[in-house]
Amino acid sequence: MTAxxxxxxxxxxRGGDGGRMLGAAxxxxxxxxxxxLVAAVAPWLLAxxxxxxxxxxxxxxxxxxxxxxxTDESGRDIxxxxxxxxAPSLVIGVAATAIGIALALxxxxxxALGGRIVDFGVSRLLEVLFAFPGLLLALLVITVYxxxxxxxxxxxxxxxxxGYARIIRSQTRSVAASPYVxxxxxxxxxxxxxxxxxxLPNAVVPVFVLVTLGVGxxxxxxxxxxxxxxxxxxxxxxxxAMLFAGKNYLATAWWLTFFPGLAIVLSAAATTVLGRALQRxxxx
Amino acid sequence: MHRxxxxxxxxxxxxxxxxxxxxxxxxxxxxxxxxxxxTLTYATGFGEPTCLDPHVGGNMPQALVGTNVxxxxxxxxxxxxxxxxxxxxxxxxxxxxxxxxxxxxxVTFTDGTPxxxxxxxxxxEHMKDPETASSTAILALGKVAxxxxxxxxxxxxxxxxxxxxxxxxxxxTWLAMESPAGLARGMDENCAGPIGTGPFVFTEWVQQDHVxxxxxxxxxxxxxxxxxxxxxxxxxxxxxFIPDSATRFAALQSGEVDVIDEMQPDNVVAVQxxxxxxxxxxxxxxxxxxxSIRLELNSGYAPFDDERVRKAFIHAADVNPGIESLFFGTxxxxxxxxxxxxxxxxxxxxxxxxxSDLANELLDEAGWxxxxxxxxxxxxxxxxxxxxxxxxNQSIPAEVSLFEQIQATTKAVGFDxxxxxxxxxxxxxxxxxxxxGVTSAIYTKNSPDVLxxxxxSDNIQPAPSGYHPNHSHVSIPELDAALTEAGxxxxxxxxxxxxxxxxxxxxxxxxxxxxxxxLSKIGYSTDVQGLSLLPTLQIPYFGDAWVQE
Numbered sequence: 001m002t003a004x005x006x007x008x009x010x011x012x013x014r015g016g017d018g019g020r021m022l023g024a025a026x027x028x029x030x031x032x033x034x035x036x037l038v039a040a041v042a043p044w045l046l047a048x049x050x051x052x053x054x055x056x057x058x059x060x061x062x063x064x065x066x067x068x069x070x071t072d073e074s075g076r077d078i079x080x081x082x083x084x085x086x087a088p089s090l091v092i093g094v095a096a097t098a099i100g101i102a103l104a105l106x107x108x109x110x111x112a113l114g115g116r117i118v119d120f121g122v123s124r125l126l127e128v129l130f131a132f133p134g135l136l137l138a139l140l141v142i143t144v145y146x147x148x149x150x151x152x153x154x155x156x157x158x159x160x161x162x163g164y165a166r167i168i169r170s171q172t173r174s175v176a177a178s179p180y181v182x183x184x185x186x187x188x189x190x191x192x193x194x195x196x197x198x199x200l201p202n203a204v205v206p207v208f209v210l211v212t213l214g215v216g217x218x219x220x221x222x223x224x225x226x227x228x229x230x231x232x233x234x235x236x237x238x239x240x241a242m243l244f245a246g247k248n249y250l251a252t253a254w255w256l257t258f259f260p261g262l263a264i265v266l267s268a269a270a271t272t273v274l275g276r277a278l279q280r281x282x283x284x
Numbered sequence: 285m286h287r288x289x290x291x292x293x294x295x296x297x298x299x300x301x302x303x304x305x306x307x308x309x310x311x312x313x314x315x316x317x318x319x320x321x322x323t324l325t326y327a328t329g330f331g332e333p334t335c336l337d338p339h340v341g342g343n344m345p346q347a348l349v350g351t352n353v354x355x356x357x358x359x360x361x362x363x364x365x366x367x368x369x370x371x372x373x374x375x376x377x378x379x380x381x382x383x384x385x386x387x388x389x390x391v392t393f394t395d396g397t398p399x400x401x402x403x404x405x406x407x408x409e410h411m412k413d414p415e416t417a418s419s420t421a422i423l424a425l426g427k428v429a430x431x432x433x434x435x436x437x438x439x440x441x442x443x444x445x446x447x448x449x450x451x452x453x454x455x456x457t458w459l460a461m462e463s464p465a466g467l468a469r470g471m472d473e474n475c476a477g478p479i480g481t482g483p484f485v486f487t488e489w490v491q492q493d494h495v496x497x498x499x500x501x502x503x504x505x506x507x508x509x510x511x512x513x514x515x516x517x518x519x520x521x522x523x524x525f526i527p528d529s530a531t532r533f534a535a536l537q538s539g540e541v542d543v544i545d546e547m548q549p550d551n552v553v554a555v556q557x558x559x560x561x562x563x564x565x566x567x568x569x570x571x572x573x574x575x576s577i578r579l580e581l582n583s584g585y586a587p588f589d590d591e592r593v594r595k596a597f598i599h600a601a602d603v604n605p606g607i608e609s610l611f612f613g614t615x616x617x618x619x620x621x622x623x624x625x626x627x628x629x630x631x632x633x634x635x636x637x638x639x640s641d642l643a644n645e646l647l648d649e650a651g652w653x654x655x656x657x658x659x660x661x662x663x664x665x666x667x668x669x670x671x672x673x674x675x676x677n678q679s680i681p682a683e684v685s686l687f688e689q690i691q692a693t694t695k696a697v698g699f700d701x702x703x704x705x706x707x708x709x710x711x712x713x714x715x716x717x718x719x720x721g722v723t724s725a726i727y728t729k730n731s732p733d734v735l736x737x738x739x740x741s742d743n744i745q746p747a748p749s750g751y752h753p754n755h756s757h758v759s760i761p762e763l764d765a766a767l768t769e770a771g772x773x774x775x776x777x778x779x780x781x782x783x784x785x786x787x788x789x790x791x792x793x794x795x796x797x798x799x800x801x802x803l804s805k806i807g808y809s810t811d812v813q814g815l816s817l818l819p820t821l822q823i824p825y826f827g828d829a830w831v832q833e
Contacts, residue, residue: 054606056606056609056610057609074688075609229676233705234684234703235692245685248529249550
């Protein structure tokens with residue numbers, strides 16, 4: 001009896017397991033994401049200017065003192081726009097992933113715990129959705145509901161859901177068959193308690209590691225949709241939209257595309273580095 | 285009957301004499317011997333037509349690809365004077381209500397049907413048939429009551445009122461002559477490949493990819509100013525659709541295509557600079573006739589149904605600095621609704637001053653006195669929002685950037701301009717429903733009569749295609765009268781006075797904000813020789829072109 005209770009306690013303690021120290025790359029990633037968070041929440045701290053303020057007389061200035069990233073075709077300061085572009089990109093990334101996870105939780109748990117018929121139905125549905133590339137699925141949603149930031153967020157969220165759902169399903173199934181769940185059942189715990197205290201945390205924690213990776217992916221996808229003219233409308237300071245506007249001047253003014261592109265790459269890279277580190281530390 | 289075409293015929297004779305050494309059609313290249321054969325690839329940014337027959341609807345994409353297949357009764361020379369093409373001349377009656385058009389008797393359509401007066405009658409009937417869903421042609425033929433064949437080589441146009449622009453209208457590709465047998469096949473088949481008399485024949489249309497034009501071996505109807513008679517040099521032209529201007533330019537540079545249109549201003553400048561020192565590419569630039577590129581303010585609906593609000597917008601929309609920086613000196617600011625290549629344009633620069641104090645005053649007067657948290661003006665709880673649909677097929681990226689600047693400068697006085705980049709059909713849709721506050725439009729027509737098409741109150745009603753050219757929803761009896769009268773008289777001084785009066789009404793009523801000429805910017809590899817712009821619509825003409833190995 002004490003052994004079983006001990007096992008239960010041990011499971012809960014594993015989350016806090018020490019693991020290795022963070023490396024330099026991880027610290028840089030954390031620092032960058034911290035900066036990104038500041039840019040998203042309080043952009044005026046980093047760039048006090050107006051991202052939409054035009055000055056045609058100052059158009060196409062190369063990076064220089066006063067305009068560290070240069071100016072764009074309407075004389076807007078690119079540094080200010082990149083900083084202010086963090087919020088939409090990050091919000092889209094996080095919100096889309098949240099939508100994806102929420103939907104995936106419902107589908108995954110239903111498939112894993114709902115019995116054979118539900119499992120069969122949900123699994124086939126997921127397979128059908130898997131047959132479409134994620135971005136295509138997102139485009140489909142946008143075609144039906146029209147372009148815009150909100151639709152593209154939902155579209156990216158929906159497109160990522162099948163992947164998460166499948167992971168949650170298999171994770172839940174293996175957790176549900178594990179000895180400690182069996183122990184909890186033997187101990188006579190209620191179904192809700194078993195679900196909330198034993199199955200859910202252990203099935204979902206690994207998914208949160210994937211989420212960190214997913215946010216980076218969602219940022220890239222959101223930028224891709226804006227690049228296609230399906231996300232943020234002009235002249236919004238959004239990285240994908242900035243890339244789109246700047247690409248016409250790729251040959252003559254590289255800085256119009258380089259800096260927003262760099263922001264996208266670094267955000268995706270930072271979340272990936274962090275996600276990998278979390279993956280290595282996750283309880284087995 | 286007085287005979288007008290005398291001068292015209294003399295001109296033809298004179299130009300025939302110099303035709304051998306004619307250079308009107310040639311770019312400034314070292315003369316070399318034409319080589320027959322080869323394929324030329326053209327990439328257009330104007331979008332893909334939904335129907336290749338320019339009688340149906342009638343827009344630039346159709347005219348561009350159609351001009352090298354379908355020929356017109358008249359053409360224009362470099363000075364804009366009407367010259368004969370498939371016609372040999374025209375005789376106008378004294379009352380101006382009967383126009384006899386004499387036709388060539390030696391021209392045959394590429395399906396073997398002879399070109400004669402019966403063919404002209406069939407074409408005009410086709411254009412005027414509501415089933416054809418024409419807009420450009422039917423509007424241009426508004427005063428033509430009937431066309432009859434007097435004999436095989438004379439077509440008689442009977443008019444309901446005199447039309448000083450008839451021959452100019454007939455010179456446009458949208459009113460080109462097609463084989464009556466081809467027209468009889470029905471709309472679907474004719475749309476897929478209309479049959480003309482030109483240097484090339486439509487042989488293939490792979491939708492969303494390309495159209496193939498193949499040489500017409502029997503071609504004998506080169507237009508005025510052509511460098512040679514007889515079949516064209518090129519075996520075929522592959523007409524591709526590349527909507528993205530950066531991709532299009534990259535395709536030209538990599539040699540994937542030989543000729544592109546709708547070049548970006550920065551690319552034009554770069555290519556011109558390189559060409560001066562012997563680069564591999566060059567540019568042909570011409571100002572398209574008709575209206576200048578301009579913003580049309582929808583005066584039929586709120587908020588621009590109030591003249592004060594329109595004036596406030598025009599006095600706040602500071603475009604000059606943007607035109608300078610975005611267009612790299614390739615265009616000049618225009619204060620005229622007419623293109624610089626169209627006669628009778630009048631500038632009213634003083635109506636377009638930038639004055640934000642005046643704009644603020646006008647908006648206060650109009651009752652837009654409050655401002656919300658974001659600085660936009662509000663009246664009765666409604667924000668001063670102006671929807672601005674942009675056709676991304678018609679507006680190059682530099683122009684879209686200019687519209688963003690207009691959005692920013694008008695925001696200062698409290699306008700909330702909402703930009704909506706749309707594809708061509710969604711844009712037509714927004715216009716048809718009057719679902720816009722302001723939009724940018726182009727209208728190519730080789731005559732000042734374009735003003736009647738754009739601003740006569742009749743054209744608030746949609747044409748059979750669903751398109752209503754009077755986007756500004758202008759309805760002023762004096763304006764209608766001036767435009768109608770100007771279209772009827774052939775006295776130049778009287779026309780000038782009437783057109784000036786019309787443009788003055790438009791400028792003072794703040795219906796339109798002229799921006800600049802619509803330029804035809806054709807980039808080409810210097811391996812392509814003999815390329816020119818046909819003066820009528822400034823469209824690339826390939827009858828004399830060849831590709832150097």
